[in-house]
Amino acid sequence: MNKVIYKEFLSEKVARIVLEAPDIAQSRKPGHFVIIRVENKGERVPLTIADSDVQAGTITLIVQEVGVTSAKLVALNAGDYILDVVGPLGQATNIHKIGTILCAGGGVGIAPLFPIVKGFKEAGNRVITVLAARNKDLLILEEDMRKYSDEVVIMTDDGSYGRKGLVTEGLEEVLKREKVDESIVIGPAVMMKFAALTTKKYDVFTQASLNTIMVDGTGMCGACRITVGGETKFVCVDGPEFDAHQVDFDQMLQRLGAYKSAEVKAYEEYLASTNN
Amino acid sequence: MKDLEFYKQERAQEWRNELRKSIKPKDRTSRERVEMLEQEALIRNSNFEEVNLGLSIEIAVSEAQRCLDCIDPTCIDGCPVNINIPKFIKKIEGEDFLGAAAVLKETNTLPAVCGRVCPQEKQCENSCFYTVKLNKPPVAIGYLERFAADYERNSGQVSIPEVAKGNNIKVAAVGAGPAALAWSADMTKLGYDVTVFEALHEIGGVLKYGIPEFRLPNGIIDFEIENLRKMGVKFETNFIVGRTKDFDTLRKEGFKAFFVGSGAGLPNFMNIPGENSINILSSNEFLTRVNLMGALRTEDADTPAPMGKTVVVIGGGNTAMDSVRTAKRLGAERSIIVYRRSKEEMPARIEEVKHAIEEGVEFMNLHNPIEYSADDQGFVRSMKLQKMELGEADASGRRRPVPIEGAIEEIDVNVVVVAVGVSPNPLVPSVLSDLEVTKWGTIVVNENNMQSSIEDIFAGGDIVRGGATVILAMGDGRKAAAGMHEYIKEKYLV
Ligand SMILES: Cc1cc2nc3c(=O)[nH]c(=O)nc-3n(C[C@H](O)[C@H](O)[C@H](O)COP(=O)(O)OP(=O)(O)OC[C@H]3O[C@@H](n4cnc5c(N)ncnc54)[C@H](O)[C@@H]3O)c2cc1C
Ligand SMILES: Cc1cc2nc3c(=O)[nH]c(=O)nc-3n(C[C@H](O)[C@H](O)[C@H](O)COP(=O)(O)OP(=O)(O)OC[C@H]3O[C@@H](n4cnc5c(N)ncnc54)[C@H](O)[C@@H]3O)c2cc1C
Ligand code: SF4
Numbered sequence: 093m094n095k096v097i098y099k100e101f102l103s104e105k106v107a108r109i110v111l112e113a114p115d116i117a118q119s120r121k122p123g124h125f126v127i128i129r130v131e132n133k134g135e136r137v138p139l140t141i142a143d144s145d146v147q148a149g150t151i152t153l154i155v156q157e158v159g160v161t162s163a164k165l166v167a168l169n170a171g172d173y174i175l176d177v178v179g180p181l182g183q184a185t186n187i188h189k190i191g192t193i194l195c196a197g198g199g200v201g202i203a204p205l206f207p208i209v210k211g212f213k214e215a216g217n218r219v220i221t222v223l224a225a226r227n228k229d230l231l232i233l234e235e236d237m238r239k240y241s242d243e244v245v246i247m248t249d250d251g252s253y254g255r256k257g258l259v260t261e262g263l264e265e266v267l268k269r270e271k272v273d274e275s276i277v278i279g280p281a282v283m284m285k286f287a288a289l290t291t292k293k294y295d296v297f298t299q300a301s302l303n304t305i306m307v308d309g310t311g312m313c314g315a316c317r318i319t320v321g322g323e324t325k326f327v328c329v330d331g332p333e334f335d336a337h338q339v340d341f342d343q344m345l346q347r348l349g350a351y352k353s354a355e356v357k358a359y360e361e362y363l364a365s366t367n368n
Numbered sequence: 369m370k371d372l373e374f375y376k377q378e379r380a381q382e383w384r385n386e387l388r389k390s391i392k393p394k395d396r397t398s399r400e401r402v403e404m405l406e407q408e409a410l411i412r413n414s415n416f417e418e419v420n421l422g423l424s425i426e427i428a429v430s431e432a433q434r435c436l437d438c439i440d441p442t443c444i445d446g447c448p449v450n451i452n453i454p455k456f457i458k459k460i461e462g463e464d465f466l467g468a469a470a471v472l473k474e475t476n477t478l479p480a481v482c483g484r485v486c487p488q489e490k491q492c493e494n495s496c497f498y499t500v501k502l503n504k505p506p507v508a509i510g511y512l513e514r515f516a517a518d519y520e521r522n523s524g525q526v527s528i529p530e531v532a533k534g535n536n537i538k539v540a541a542v543g544a545g546p547a548a549l550a551w552s553a554d555m556t557k558l559g560y561d562v563t564v565f566e567a568l569h570e571i572g573g574v575l576k577y578g579i580p581e582f583r584l585p586n587g588i589i590d591f592e593i594e595n596l597r598k599m600g601v602k603f604e605t606n607f608i609v610g611r612t613k614d615f616d617t618l619r620k621e622g623f624k625a626f627f628v629g630s631g632a633g634l635p636n637f638m639n640i641p642g643e644n645s646i647n648i649l650s651s652n653e654f655l656t657r658v659n660l661m662g663a664l665r666t667e668d669a670d671t672p673a674p675m676g677k678t679v680v681v682i683g684g685g686n687t688a689m690d691s692v693r694t695a696k697r698l699g700a701e702r703s704i705i706v707y708r709r710s711k712e713e714m715p716a717r718i719e720e721v722k723h724a725i726e727e728g729v730e731f732m733n734l735h736n737p738i739e740y741s742a743d744d745q746g747f748v749r750s751m752k753l754q755k756m757e758l759g760e761a762d763a764s765g766r767r768r769p770v771p772i773e774g775a776i777e778e779i780d781v782n783v784v785v786v787a788v789g790v791s792p793n794p795l796v797p798s799v800l801s802d803l804e805v806t807k808w809g810t811i812v813v814n815e816n817n818m819q820s821s822i823e824d825i826f827a828g829g830d831i832v833r834g835g836a837t838v839i840l841a842m843g844d845g846r847k848a849a850a851g852m853h854e855y856i857k858e859k860y861l862v
């Protein structure tokens with residue numbers, strides 16, 4: 093059982109949740125994630141550790157409500173408990189000094205990007221961050237990102253904030269303008285697919301953090317498997333970050349839809365039950 | 369080798385002499401072996417209740433009377449933990465059922481589990497006098513073991529083993545499968561302060577997430593875990609040793625030695641085209657979704673699992689049988705085993721194969737998958753199978769299956785479960801650079817005390833053996849407990 097210490101909404105569907113988890117706070121590094129179970133009949137879902145406070149013994153999760161489990165999670169308040177938190181899982185991001193790094197986050201992918209941006213900045217890099225969201229209300233963590241970036245480019249689909257356009261346009265603008273040594277992209281699979289195509293044109297090594305379906309998160313089930321460079325990899329233990337130019341994003345997109353009909357139905361039923 | 373003198377002395381006790389004399393050997397050997405009461409095949413194949421219903425007292429006593437209480441009880445040689453088999457069986461014959469359970473517990477921490485899942489036909493029952501010398505069906509040692517353990521559990525008079533006075537020395541297990549459970553019981557009895565760390569949210573390892581409830585109800589495992597708790601074992605779930613905390617941190621917190629029972633949990637795939645299509649999943653994933661997470665079984669479970677008209681399971685071991693029978697229960701119209709060798713060569717327990725056949729599972733032996741095709745959304749729709757025939761015998765003595773050139777068949781499928789074996793869990797070796805491992809990734813130990821190349825780390829079960837059995841894992845756990853006790857005595861207690 094882990095206690096919720098703090099909760100706030102960053103946008104209508106996205107919440108920042110601070111959880112008591114002293115051991116994980118101590119051992120986690122940027123790029124790591126946890127698997128949580130909200131309650132007894134609940135699913136095990138993976139969430140990136142967005143930040144931690146070793147002193148306070150807490151970790152921060154930033155969660156977007158997309159289905160039943162995330163809805164149950166963002167409905168919790170300070171003082172509530174969640175049943176299980178296990179981690180830290182996955183390989184930590186290889187944070188190093190390289191020069192200029194171009195980071196791109198889309199939607200809730202901005203959350204897992206944050207510890208990486210912070211890490212690269214603290215390692216002495218020039219960090220350029222491109223944040224993309226459908227509209228202004230869905231843009232999260234702008235202030236936190238500005239604190240650790242040399243430059244922040246904001247793109248919205250509808251032009252309600254920053255520049256109107258897709259993440260790829262923001263990336264292209266920077267890539268055209270200056271020499272970028274490495275890039276990292278995190279967001280919905282489609283966004284990562286096109287972001288990867290863009291950086292490939294400029295021959296910039298790019299990593300993507302994959303958010304596949306997971307069950308155990310320890311390499312035991314293979315639910316998270318994906319093809320990278322023609323080989324099958326388990327995202328939970330081999331990743332979550334991979335060479336974006338090698339990832340079969342089309343396969344990943346399909347695999348994410350494995351339970352779509354069941355999930356949509358369950359979510360609708362959940363929403364109906366909470367409205368009464 | 370077993371200590372025959374010891375067994376002879378035990379056998380010479382008055383109560384056993386009397387029981388032996390009470391029935392003539394010929395009257396014992398002329399009886400038929402009992403049949404297990406079972407749920408009706410066509411009813412059970414749509415529920416998750418236990419298939420085997422157990423023996424009644426009368427039937428158990430009558431089966432116990434078949435045992436000849438041999439001078440040289442060869443059955444004991446077949447049991448990896450050397451249960452004193454004639455002694456516990458004679459306790460049943462004498463209707464001292466709690467006494468029988470006590471005999472089992474002298475060497476076996478989880479008799480109710482082993483009585484259900486041991487491959488008895490290859491172990492104790494295979495070396496029973498009836499099998500070896502009389503060419504008759506062996507004494508039903510497994511059924512009787514289950515009977516005595518269940519009797520004790522249901523009696524409400526379970527004895528919690530005595531525990532030595534605490535020595536305040538902290539020791540820990542990595543993983544909470546049968547190896548670690550057996551280890552923890554012995555260490556607690558010796559007076560150690562025992563913590564068992566488990567990565568998942570439930571205790572039991574494969575017993576919980578792998579073996580389905582129709583073979584091994586979770587209540588039985590939970591009951592045994594509760595007893596371990598009463599003895600003083602501490603369990604920490606959601607704790608991955610090497611991740612949540614590393615070995616050095618735990619050492620600093622005072623842990624003096626570790627038992628690694630982290631299992632062989634990594635699923636193998638076949639690496640054939642189309643294998644990453646949706647609804648092709650490992651048996652670990654399928655069974656975990658259904659057993660651990662309640663998918664498709666518990667109405668309010670949030671975790672989904674795939675189901676469809678035709679479910680194909682690839683493999684011939686226990687895991688394959690468990691998966692295919694689970695699929696049948698979840699409503700698959702056709703539940704099919706695809707295995708590249710013949711039926712006789714399937715490694716699964718004979719009982720599981722028999723039950724699967726009775727329940728309507730289809731078998732495509734001498735077939736091997738070579739490719740999958742999916743629809744435009746990525747869901748698997750069909751698979752190509754290469755027909756095989758048996759060629760020369762290979763190193764394992766089994767005839768090697770070889771492809772029949774050009775004999776390829778395509779079948780429609782909705783769900784495919786891949787159960788072609790597992791590999792050792794690499795997590796512990798990956799965080800301990802000094803740990804000696806084999807080229808298969810299993811941990812190298814000294815067979816006498818299960819100590820690894822790092823002196824305070826002992827290991828046993830599937831992480832040492834690759835995929836093995838519950839009873840072998842438990843035997844390792846006990847051996848490691850003895851070895852660890854010696855190590856700690858020498859290092860800290862002199
Ligand atoms: C390593 C890793 C780190 C992650 N970090 C975060 C994080 O920091 N914050 C966060 O909000 N989410 C994160 N995710 C995604 C998160 O795990 C899923 O959103 C969550 O499992 C959804 O569960 P649910 O029951 O609410 O929705 P579900 O009922 O499972 O899904 C609802 C809908 O969302 C879609 N969906 C499901 N899973 C994903 C996914 N992984 N990506 C995109 N769409 C999906 C489904 O197609 C479905 O239609 C991460 C995933 C991984 C693998
Ligand atoms: C479906 C199936 C059916 C089977 N049927 C039979 C049968 O009928 N009869 C039989 O005798 N055998 C059977 N077996 C084999 C038997 O279950 C195994 O041999 C046995 O469980 C091995 O025990 P173990 O203690 O070594 O490991 P496991 O039972 O595998 O347990 C290992 C545990 O360690 C945990 N772990 C791993 N790494 C860490 C870490 N770093 N920190 C914390 N925890 C960790 C894992 O989560 C797991 O719970 C079956 C196996 C399967 C999969
Ligand atoms: S533990 Fe297994 S092998 Fe040993 S007697 Fe019992 S059933 Fe037989």
Ligand code: SF4
Pocket residue numbers: 434435436437438441442443444453454495496497498507509
């Ligand atoms: S070998 Fe068979 S008959 Fe003899 S003691 Fe063992 S179980 Fe009884």
Ligand code: FES
Pocket residue numbers: 305306307308309310311312313314315316317326327328329
């Ligand atoms: S989530 Fe199970 S292997 Fe990755």
